[in-house]
Amino acid sequence: MSDSSTAPQQHPAGASPDPDKAWSGRFSEPVSELVKRYTASVPFDRRMAAQDIRGSLAHARMLARQGIIPAADLADIERGLARIGDEIERGEFAWSLDDEDVHLNIEKRLTALVGDAGKRLHTGRSRNDQVATDIRLWLRDAIDQILALLTDFQNRLLDLAEQHAGTPLPGFTHLQVAQPVTFGHHLMAYYEMASRDAERFSDCRRRTNRLPLGAAALAGTSYPIDRRSVADELGFDSVCENSLDAVSDRDFAIEFTAACALTMTHLSRLSEELILWMSPRVGFIDLADRFCTGSSIMPQKKNPDVPELVRGKTGRVNGHLVALLTLMKGQPLAYNKDNQEDKEPLFDTADTLIDTLRIYADMIPGIRVRADNMRAALTQGFATATDLADYLVRKGLPFRDAHEAVALAVRAAESRGCDLPDLGVDGLRDAMQAVAGAGERLADDVAAALTVEGALQARSHIGGTAPDQVRAAIARARGRMG
Ligand code: ARG
Numbered sequence: 001m002s003d004s005s006t007a008p009q010q011h012p013a014g015a016s017p018d019p020d021k022a023w024s025g026r027f028s029e030p031v032s033e034l035v036k037r038y039t040a041s042v043p044f045d046r047r048m049a050a051q052d053i054r055g056s057l058a059h060a061r062m063l064a065r066q067g068i069i070p071a072a073d074l075a076d077i078e079r080g081l082a083r084i085g086d087e088i089e090r091g092e093f094a095w096s097l098d099d100e101d102v103h104l105n106i107e108k109r110l111t112a113l114v115g116d117a118g119k120r121l122h123t124g125r126s127r128n129d130q131v132a133t134d135i136r137l138w139l140r141d142a143i144d145q146i147l148a149l150l151t152d153f154q155n156r157l158l159d160l161a162e163q164h165a166g167t168p169l170p171g172f173t174h175l176q177v178a179q180p181v182t183f184g185h186h187l188m189a190y191y192e193m194a195s196r197d198a199e200r201f202s203d204c205r206r207r208t209n210r211l212p213l214g215a216a217a218l219a220g221t222s223y224p225i226d227r228r229s230v231a232d233e234l235g236f237d238s239v240c241e242n243s244l245d246a247v248s249d250r251d252f253a254i255e256f257t258a259a260c261a262l263t264m265t266h267l268s269r270l271s272e273e274l275i276l277w278m279s280p281r282v283g284f285i286d287l288a289d290r291f292c293t294g295s296s297i298m299p300q301k302k303n304p305d306v307p308e309l310v311r312g313k314t315g316r317v318n319g320h321l322v323a324l325l326t327l328m329k330g331q332p333l334a335y336n337k338d339n340q341e342d343k344e345p346l347f348d349t350a351d352t353l354i355d356t357l358r359i360y361a362d363m364i365p366g367i368r369v370r371a372d373n374m375r376a377a378l379t380q381g382f383a384t385a386t387d388l389a390d391y392l393v394r395k396g397l398p399f400r401d402a403h404e405a406v407a408l409a410v411r412a413a414e415s416r417g418c419d420l421p422d423l424g425v426d427g428l429r430d431a432m433q434a435v436a437g438a439g440e441r442l443a444d445d446v447a448a449a450l451t452v453e454g455a456l457q458a459r460s461h462i463g464g465t466a467p468d469q470v471r472a473a474i475a476r477a478r479g480r481m482g
Contacts, residue, residue: 041340042095045102047347049088051137052102053081055130058233059213060121068223069120076117080110101340102134103127124223125216128247128335132212135342137234139256142350143205149357150198150263154191154481156364161187162474166467168452169284169374170383177381180452183369185465188473193266195480200259208252211236215243218334248334250324250342257321257346260353261314267356268314271307274367278304283373288366291359306359313352320345375452379419382410384450387458388420388428391449395441405438421450 031039057078064074084106087093099105104127111118164183171181211234214220214227220243227239240246277284287304295301323345331338385406392402412431413420423431425446429439448454460466463473 036097036100039100039337040097041101041343042097042099042105044347045131045134045340045343046088046095046105048134048138048343049093049102049106050085051134051141052106052130053085054137054234055133055213056106056121057081058230059125061233062226062230063120063123063223065229066224066226068123068225069117073117073120076114077110077121080114080118081106083113084109101127101131103130124221124225125213126218126247128217129212129215129243131339132215132247133234135250135253135346136208136210136212136236139208139253139346139350140205140235142354143201143208143256145354146260146263146350146357147198147201147205149354149361150194150201151481152361153357153364154194154198154477156361157187157191157194158474158477158481160184160364160367160369161191161470164369164371165470165474166456167369167371167374168378168456170377170381171465177377177383179386180378180383180455181465182456182467182470183371183374184467184470184474188470188477190266190270191477194263195477197259197263197266200262201256204252204255204259206237207255209235209237211239212246214239215246218244218247244334248331248336248339250328250339253342253346254321254324254328257317257324257349260349261318261321263353264310264314264317264356267360268311270360271310274307274363275304275311282377283370284377285370286368287363288368291363291366306363310356310360313356317349317352320349378452382413382420384420384452384455385410387449387455388446390458391446392438392441395443397437397441401435401438405432405435408432408434421447 060069060074060077060081063069064071084093087109093105093109095105099108107118107121110121161184164187165185167183168180169183169186170177171179171186211227211231213230214225231237231239274285274287276282278287287307289302291304291306292302293305295303324342327338327341388409389399389402389406392405393399397405409420409423409428409431412427413423416423420428425442425444428442428446432438432442449458457466460469462469
């Protein structure tokens, strides 16, 4: 006697447990609700519905052109898919977990709407090349959106950099005051990072923009298909050259996520600086209230929540990169269901970066620069010490001797609690006595070399912080932005 509560449901030979299933004839028992939920991707891959329909249309048109399906079937498929597109857009489409993923949901509805023509759509195709195509189409759009947002972000950086091409700011190394730079120069560093980020996305787009369709399950198909015409219709630059590779690799998604992780890392660094600059102990900037929140207990607080979240969300995107690399690393050729796990990290990565860039485009103009505090910080930390050494070198002292002479001067200034220029020529000479040939090289013109403006002007070459060079860099950048 069998225990009916645990024994699998047996179906009579030849009968199908669910005639609706695309693959049900082979199976003798249905999956449990838990397995259905576990294996289904429709809750998250339905966001590729528009791409799935586009891909199906291009495939069906090719099938008709090649005489693989009749023209009348194509007309039915086109009509059915147009209707499904409308239903989805209006939120009226009945998504069902029973149909596992976006592809089967749409195909089943198509067959319900147009009958046998719907059943012919999958001729010469597999979900394996179908899903790879959908992801590439989706990602191509995401990349284009990100490229446009990066351009916005860069333009905002250029605007602020232009306003502050000559605004002095302490440049730091090891978070210690190092040398004066201008705030515009500092912002242009982030502009450069964003330029490389954009290059990476453009480069990744080239490799993403190749058509997998035609690879079918893994080996290609026995129908006389025309892959190039499908590629043309879908705007792909070329077709994937190897069918096994086309259905199995997700390196383009990994590359994209890596590019996103780097972009987020750059934005995270900028966020860290905004947070630091906004601290009342530093006070270099103020950030518009709309990016900050208060504290529920400390009434005086204005917390830079948005930059902090950018920093935090960078960890999440980095995690997605590791997830995708790990997903891929153990997979034998060709397609494995593991790949279904590519979508959530990929979508979340794109969503996170897109939102972050949108917010940043608004946040940059929301930065109020407190130039007075930046300048005040430059009077602490001997920011022009290198300039004093360079002055002595220009007057003929070997650099190592100059370095030692200035170290002595810094020590003297420190013990008097003043900055280097405050020592005056005599004070500087006194301090440098131990270094032969240093003091006598000082003349009245040293005062100018020790000013912040003098230090800035002196660094006047491509890539330097002299305000004119910063303006020239901004002009070149504007030229490149077109
Ligand atoms: N939902 C699947 C995915 O995301 C589609 C491909 C399924 N192919 C298969 N042979 N089970 O990867």
